[in-house]
Amino acid sequence: MAGVFAAARSALAASALLRPPLLTHSQPPHPSAASVPVDRIRNIGIIAHIDAGKTTTTERMLYYVGYTKRIGEVDQGSTVTDFLKPERERGITIASACIPFAWRNHRINLIDTPGHVDFTIEVERSMRVLDGAVCVLDAVAGVEAQTETVWRQANRYKVPRIAFVNKMDRNGAGLGKTVKAMETRLTGWGRPLVCQWPVVRDGTSTINGLGSGGPGFEGVVDLLSMDVLDWRREQTGSVITRSPLTPESDGSELYDQCLSAREALVEALSDIDERIVEIFLDVDGDHLRIPAAELRAALRRVTLNGKGIPIFCGASFRNIGVQPVLDAICDFLPCPADRPPPHAVSPSGKEVPCHLDDKEVCALAFKVTHDPKRGALVFVRVYSGTLERGATLINPATGTKERATKLLQMYADDYEEIASISAGNIAAVSGLKETATGDTLLSSRDKRGLILDTIAIPPPVFVRSCEPVTSADERALSSALKALVREDPSVHVAYDDETGQTLISGMGELHLEITADRLEETHKVNCKMGKVNISYRETIDFDALPKRKIVQHIAYDRETFGKRSKVSLTLEIEPLEAWDDDQLVRAASTKQTPGGNQVVVALARDNYRVFGADLTAPTNLSTYASRSELNAAVQEGLLGALGRGPLLGFPLTNLRVTCTDVTLYGADMSHPAALRAAAAACLREALAGTGSTPDANSNSSILLLEPVMDVSVRVPEKYIGVVTKDVAGTRRGHVLSLGEDTTASGDDEYARRTVAATVPLAQLVGYASALRGLTAGTGDFAMELRGYGVVQQDRVEGIMHEIRGY
């Protein structure tokens, strides 16, 4: 096999001979997935705020494990994991890349995730299949806004983690202050446990402050062994000189600091690990006599049970401190067997166990990518059984059977064919045409029928129209969009019947820009892209109506070839009041009317759910379609009408629509396409009957809703006034709190305070550069969708004008 993989293999073979041996340990040959016992597998993600140094750290790892022959640099566009053209052009990670490699006889499946908020789905789906994570922090910026977001994502999936405080070579870097910030801001998981102390020298004298870094940063003290690890011997950082820490050779200041740091580590460990208390008593309270191996074992226990977060420090860019992180991944992060079995249910909703040693295959498809040569590749994490090449798999949710034609071990953008994927491993499958992100795949003979929890996909908040340039582009567009949506489920596509435009929605301006690039670059479809707009929603203002429930009997008739046919629907429309998706779904399902004669469609944002979808067979006449096809046609018609609101054509939300009766007159109407159109027309008429009109000046009972974001802005104290004023004034935000920075002294120029606020998304377009301007480049922010809020009437007209252009 050509390419990176082959290069990696030969590099691995050669590395043992050519590379100067590391003083920490020598490299074993690369073990293949099949030969590695499960306790030596680590499925690990690298997570952090944008620019913390995830990719830089990953590139060093790949070099030290012998995967690459030279170190790739983000700034030169030469990295292995950021292989997409826009990633190299922009110097940022867009798609998560997975690379397996060997370190100390372990197999590490490493996923480098993006830090940019627009690509949060990449973090979400990686987190869903990971067993552990390395959180990279910038030692100068400390805990940045997006770090908090990815931390919460890791909390949601209960992913054990270690932290790497990077960029210790920069002025203003500090291990101590970063750890303090972690204690207060990265909550909901274990406590930070400092395992290393920075060594900073200026010339010959030690100038170590309280864990501070700087340009003289050259190594660390391992607080477990009390050895100094020095990277000065060799430029690429491949050789580490290890020597015992002594006051004579390293200075009494550094020695004393490390004694205190080790004491603090032992104390913190004894708070959360009973075995360390026993050992501490055995050694008469002398923490220096606790063997490093015991501390290592305790750190593993507390990392796995979520009580502790081992902390390391370094400067990846300067090639300092990365190998101990690789060691820590093996020593402290869980193997697949250490993790609780994944949550799985039967189609009826009953919990079904899924164990690693079950014989039948159970896998989760967590990502789909489009490979120009091989077509769609589905990335899977196998939770039980061994997936063999050529196996037939079934999707228990849809009953679809597909053949896993080829199994591939992926190496960023390169692949090696393999014969099987054993339980606990991550790899890619080709040949699956229907499988999408979040689908469960089982052996076709599996009787369990279990369905794994799917992957939460955030709703899109920006939208942009797209028109193919030529008729060839028009033909290619629909299959290209299908492939794009399959690859990236946070991209949504809708077709506007009225304007004939295709609408693409996504997570942000950059996300939509990259999606357009992909249409052109990967799928070779040329399109005229419209302006990026906020993806608004519409709903009925029930407060403006006499009743909180609309019941309408609506008939729809048409004449074809002189023959009249008719359908009549009874529709009930009610409000669903909830702030977020989960509440909406709960509200929708609990309010279900008893009895089977209904189609109930509930909406959660643009995420439509169908409950109790069983209408009594319409009429007693002979029909063209089966009862289930007719039921599906009614649902599709209603969903279609709900996807295009009467005010501006944005999807309707927070409504429950129940169809309690359908009567067909004439067999023509029993054609699914006719019934679908009739159901859509009836619902549109029912909505129009609410008094809604597309005219903003009339007494419209349709409300426009806009995405409202939870925003957290971090700025130096001196900018807090100007930023708060901007958020609350210009941006129509609601300031919730002004957090104190308890981790730094007042005169620390790197101290930050956090403004927490809710702000309409429309007011945040271009905020990154505005914030840079307001704070001389020192502020950063993160945002997450909080929910949808009503757009005040004074703004509706402006929005209508902007969108319609009149």
Ligand SMILES: Nc1nc2c(ncn2[C@@H]2O[C@H](COP(=O)(O)OP(=O)(O)OP(=O)(O)O)[C@@H](O)[C@H]2O)c(=O)[nH]1
């Ligand atoms: N001084 C210094 N700069 C570093 C260090 N590590 C990374 N950088 C620089 O920081 C910038 C961002 O590094 P990346 O590795 O792309 O950061 P990232 O976290 O992968 O960024 P995204 O993937 O875009 O979220 C680059 O210019 C790096 O050269 C370090 O240890 N010291």
